Amino acid sequence: MFQHQIKAAASPDWRAFVVAEEWGRFTPADHDTWNRLYCRQVKMLEGKIVSPFMDGLRRLNLQSPGIPKLKELSSRLKLLTEWQLVSVEGIVPDAEFFAMLADRVFPIGNFIRDGEQLDYLEEPDCFHDIFGHVPLLAYQPMARLMEALGHLGVDACAAGQGEAISRLYWHTVEFGLAKERGELRILGAGLASSFGEAEAALHADVPRPRFTIEDAAATAYENDHFQPLYFVSDSLEEATQLLESLTLEKLVALGVG
Template identity: 60%
Template sequence: MFQPDFAEIEKPQPARWQDYLAAQDWHHFTAEEHGVWDTLFARQLPYLGSRIVTPFLEGIPKLSLDRPGIPELGRLNERLETLTGWRCVSVPGLVPDDAFFAMLAERRFPIGNFIRSADNLDYLEEPDCFHDIFGHVPLLAHEPVARLMEAMGRLGVEAVASGQGETISRLYWHTVEFGLARERGEVKILGAGLASSFGEAHFAIEADVPRPRFTLHDAANAAYRSDAFQPLYFVSDSLDCAAHALEALHLDGLKRLSR
């Protein structure tokens, strides 16, 4: 009887980020689902207006995101890749942190292949394509953000592997997802979680809530909420200042931030 030599059996390899991809299957979106996108877009963009950083607004027409209906990723990628080398890839839901950061490191941004229902415009158990595309993609057409996101991907892969995943996640959360930034003296929305949320966009700008100045150390050590509005919102001196600070961060510096 054959006895395997366990010393020679390879250990299971971690899943590649490509293993988490799925077809967008754009033709299967219903008229109602396209209508949900249009409703969310028409409600969100007028409020954001002068309340969001200018490169976000510039990215909308550059990528033809103002066309009706859920964007088809192939058409979107033709424009985005020409501008900054980024591509959107379709996924069926949340992906693990290691795979997520590995995607970013390759200038690939994951897009959920589903959209919220018309009965739950403001409730998300996990990010849908409106959050992913409307919230994130316009700024991926802005080269400083394009570089920042790739750098965070590379650092995130290292951070997760070295036990610093929570630290890099806090930095990402307090900037890319829920950060604010000054622009011409005004505090404006930066993060995708705010850009795509009608309720929290209002709350972050208008409510009596702490808005401390962003520093890498403070953001790396500040808790966040994934189930409610944030207890505070960090304000960067500018979009490009935040991008440069995060792009320049390396693993040793990240470890020092969490001490």
Template identity: 55%
Template sequence: MFKDFIDSAEISPPVAATPPAGAAADWTVPQHWERFTAEEHAVWDLLFARQQEMLRGRAVRAFAEGLDVLRLSRPGIPELGELNARLHARTGWTVVSVPGLVPDDVFFAHLANRRFPAGNFIRSRDQLDYLEEPDVFHDVFGHVPLLALPAVADFMQALGRKGLEALDRGVLDRLARLYWYTVEFGLAREDGALRIYGAGILSSFGESRFSLESAMPRRRPFDLAEVLRTTYRSDAFQTGYFVIDSFEGLLDSVLEADLDALYEAVAPLSDLDPARV
């Protein structure tokens, strides 16, 4: 399966908004690791140590195993050249620097070509627990360790392709829900216990505990049609989560689904409230 993906041709996005000054056409920028300050590196180290301890016994095993790709020779924010050498050797993925949020077509084209865009900045010390725009800690600590697992790497590339198709069909809002409830805020059942795999939770000190231990949110078995109908909020802890049994099963469910038919089937149906699904 892995070889089938990496042998495919480069996928280009449709014409997107003009990239900012200093960025390439695909919105990438040089990382310039040497320009990060001692304080910025210290914030990374603080976040890394705090979150690694919080996730002990809470994250899926593959996350802890994938953290090896972030244990690099230099302290602080990972230098992408060294990081990419280790990550690419495992699954053919690389991380590229971008100035911030990028247009949807650019984002999904990167995923479709096994590149993950990471914001080239880090939050300040007084924003440790909340940042509206994803920074390098969320993007690299939250996403990259699981990209070292072949099934997740293939799933992310599949989502990139499905995202470009959804954009073309005008149904990106549906595909965005699948991305949200898996890649960002997914839970998994592992050895009979709930574990975290979504990057939005993995990089959040508060939601790491809330997602597993609070009695407030609903936790439902993953069902693709339900996910496509379920709304979400980006400004608060989730009120509902979907639970997968395995990454391989998640990948198969998306690759084998007729998403066009599903989009049509759910279009006339009302949206579902994640707290009441």
């Protein structure tokens, strides 16, 4: 009965946020910053991140030096999972962001951080967006999950449940951990692209509760410093299955608002 009382929301128009990539604007210093970040993260993440991430790096040829050309990278990704990448100037509002995901489109910031402050970010740059997110978008279970979160996110924002879906996204896709073959591994893009927080998430003396939909949706997050806790999924596959099966009715029933 209840499921018929909630109608799917019209998808917001996200295209107004897309800008020209203008890859030629990147300077030799920008490309050097990318190379330094890439080499540092790959070395640190070996054996510490879910396996499909490293597979994605290789399948997308992200090991090539320099900031990737978005059109070429997007073409490779589309062949693998039907996802596409677009250039944006900064953070996209939640409703439009989830609408992008629903259309299998992922936004990439058209700038890179200052090479003198490799770990400082006011907002996500192209290294976070590409290195952190795109490798797992080449993995079909994650590609399906991100689309499902997009559709759910559009409906959730329209129904006043934007905070709940944002928390779930944050505690898994951005800053989640997962077990793999009995070992604790990084899952989230925010951790994959951050040298300092990746180490903290795995080794610091912080709470690492088991991930559940109910607990993650009820837990606020921090967006300007390291997280006070990191949820741990039993596996990457379990996390995708739990979130992919989530409905708006279930989200509303959590009462997060």
